[in-house]
Amino acid sequence: MVTTAVEMGLLTLDEFIRRFDEEGPFEILEGEIAPKMPNVAPET
Numbered sequence: 338m339v340t341t342a343v344e345m346g347l348l349t350l351d352e353f354i355r356r357f358d359e360e361g362p363f364e365i366l367e368g369e370i371a372p373k374m375p376n377v378a379p380e381t
Contacts, residue, residue, distance in 0.1 A: 346358075348365075356363065362373035 342375075356370070360372070363370050364373045
């Protein structure tokens, strides 16, 4: 089983996939889940 520490708990791979499917891309920063913002080049 693959797990990731999140908010003093564990996020299983199944939970990670479910969240990704429901909420879109996200990243785990210092134990908190944050939406992943797309990399956008500045307009020139």
